[in-house]
Amino acid sequence: MKRVSAAFAVLLSFSAVPGFAQDAGALPAAQHNRQKIVVLDGTLSPSSHDTSYANGYFTIRNDDDVDHLLKGVSSPICSSITAHHTNQEQTQATNDLFSHLSLPHNSEMIFPPSGYHLLCSGITKSLQQGEKIPFTFQFLDGDSVTIGFAVKSVK
Template sequence: MKPLYQAILACALISLTAPRTTHAQEHGSGQSVPGQADAQQDIAITDISLHLPSTQGGGRTELYFSLTNNSHTTHLLTGVVSPACGTLVGYHTDQENTSGTRSLFQHLALPETTTLVFAGAGYHMLCVNPVAQVLTQPNVAVTFQFLGGSSKTVSAPVTSATQ
């Protein structure tokens, strides 16, 4: 009889864990995350600019900005995209750039009531495969994506290193 009770208990435990697995999959499929649905309303993006290198083929196109979380909820930045760049990746001016640095802006926590500054002298974004046609415009769109599915698009002035 003892093995029968063990089998019943094992089946019961397995059935209790199955719904949790399904729920976690729903979480990752774009469902709203509690407290995260309107992150774009809580986050201010300021001091944004896309800096072109001083010479054609000599230097990097870099994106600088500040993020301010005005709420009492921590939010998570899950990506940054722009039609001006094939890809935007994390970069640090004075440190070794690893895969963790490159993917920094795909999982960046924005603490409550805090401002994070991403300027040329530290962490910022590198524009990989810049799109020359788009960079001839005075401003380019940059979209910041947040956990929970919200996003915020801002206009970034394009500046050359000579300005």
């Protein structure tokens, strides 16, 4: 399996789609869809400076023999979701990363604290450590994957 750096991902426009509330206890920590795409290791770290923001970290893997396209990420607690890079200047292209992210066949992309990751802004509820928050990843063919991001403590 080849490993692809998120820094080389396609950077285009993004629009967050409102999600549906789900029973947090029933959210899987990892899930495949019919396209053989799995999202796993989702964590959400609330900002220590502003409670209306949180950073999301995850891994996305395409176990299929064909490329796929991520067209959006949504969560019922986020007014908007954009991409963020810890050590680089923010641009519109950076913000829009998750609207047209190419997922090469048989590859894995990691979105860690020290690189590209998602920024949940306009949080609509108080976050509790250990709680699982649903995030839905939508793909070009209309399929999606929803997993629970575990809330970590504020650092």
